Amino acid sequence: MGENSVFVALILLVLSGCGGSNTPEVVVYAALDREFSEPILDDFHRASGVRVLAKYDVESTKTVGLATALLQERNRPRCDLFWNNEILHTLRLEQQGLLECYHSPAEKDFPPGYVAADGAWRGFAARARVLIVNTERVPSDRRPNSILDLVDPQWRGQVGVAKPLFGTTATHAAVLCDRWGEERAKQFFTELQQNAVVLAGNKPVAQAVGSGELAFGLTDTDDAILEVDAGRPVVIVYPDQGEGELGALRIPNTLCLIKNGPHPEAAKKLVDYLLQPAVERRLAAGPSAQFPVNPAVKETSRAAPGQSIRWMQVDFPAAARQWETTAAFLQEIYTGVD
Structure with missing residues (x-):
């Protein structure tokens, strides 16, 4: 049974x-x-x-x-x-x-x-949505700093993402659809499907980067920090931290x-x-390195960087209302992709 x-x-x-x-x-x-x-x-x-x-x-x-x-x-x-x-x-x-x-x-x-x-x-x-980067495959002067680097043709077949129909990757997709609009979000995920290796979840993405199979990928902090803990040659990058950029998504x-x-x-x-x-x-x-929400908790995640983080401004209810639209074009793009 x-x-x-x-x-x-x-x-x-x-x-x-x-x-x-x-x-x-x-x-x-x-x-x-x-x-x-x-x-x-x-x-x-x-x-x-x-x-x-x-x-x-x-x-x-x-x-x-x-x-x-x-x-x-x-x-x-x-x-x-x-x-x-x-x-x-x-x-x-x-x-x-x-x-x-x-x-x-x-x-x-x-x-x-x-x-x-x-x-x-x-x-x-x-948890934060972050880039995990293999330092042996990506020198510091080429290190990605934005989710847009995932669709850069120079990294075709060397970057990874979880299938964006489930979990935090689906949430991320709905948020981007709300922030960017359907047309730009659809273009991004189309280019992402063409450029990236699509895996079953965020943990396999982090593990593939940790092993050197991939140069970098999009994952969650709880999966990324486990690769750091295991002594893999990786760093965690909080994306889009520049002035006027999206900021890192916190879910x-x-x-x-x-x-x-x-x-x-x-x-x-x-x-x-x-x-x-x-x-x-x-x-x-603990192992999952979550970011506290309660202001009474003064400690932060052990996955936090040394500097302050620019967080993405998000309207989650609005993103949820976008899900049916988002899911429709994601199904179209990712159907048949393992």
């Missing part, structure tokens, strides 16, 4: 009231990599006594697989809390009316734009309660726990 089948069997047992245990439970769909999210969920269990039944995503369908499952289950929800590793598909679930509103006391000091006005979702622990994890989930009170306790400053400190200092 596969992992998903075992998970479904466990959930059906819980929903049927069988199992002979009064232990409180919460069902979590987690898109953040299991190696990063599972230890925190285990600590919540130990601290609260609430058992966590977690379903994790896979690299090749990041976020989309879990979001699709939530849509399919809308008439009989199995999930209580969606821990998304990005924000685009959280906003799409909100548009579909699947989210339960809840204002956690732990989110009261979060900055504007990171908490839905009605409490449908909240963002925390962000938060998001937490949202699923409407009519089976364990709403336990889910609220978990939201409160995950929004505590200690969790963001742990994610910033």
Whole structure:
């Protein structure tokens, strides 16, 4: 029996009231990599006594697989809390009316734009979209400093990108469509498909650069920093930092309660726990090197550069509204690309 089948069997047992245990439970769909999210969920269990039944995503369908499952289950929800590793598909679930509103006391000091006005979702622990560069293949005087370098013909076949239909790469695409307009965004992704090696996810991109298979690629800080930790000959470049340039994109994890989930009170306790400053400190200092959102957290990501970062100004709800348009031209460009 596969992992998903075992998970479904466990959930059906819980929903049927069988199992002979009064232990409180919460069902979590987690898109953040299991190696990063599972230890925190285990600590919540130990601290609260609430058992966590977690379903994790896979690299090749990041976020989309879990979001699709939530849509399919809308008439009989199995999930209580969606821990998304990005924000685009959280906003799409909100548009579909699947989210339960809840204002956690732990989110009261979060900055504007990171908490839905009605409490449908909240963002925390962000990752940055960065270039990872192999220093043995790219000398310092040729080092890329913009996402536009990914479509420079001199690097044809030597750069990498994750297929932009899933995860943070899809979010990045929707944001660019909103910022640039459909025509320019479509041109960029067409040129990118022609110039870059398209891989299954951000982690394979980082690994290919770390091994020297590729010169550089577009990935997330959590995947890039692991290559640095492994001693690979790589550097992390925060793109488009010049005056008037886009800036680096920062994408938060998001937490949202699923409407009519089976364990709403336990889910609220978990939201409160995950929004505590200690969790963001742990994610910033830990393997995933997340960037804290809570202003009470003074520490920054261990992946942060020595200088300040110019962050891209983003309207995530507007980008989410662009997704259907973005997805249509991305499907056209990337269908059949492995």
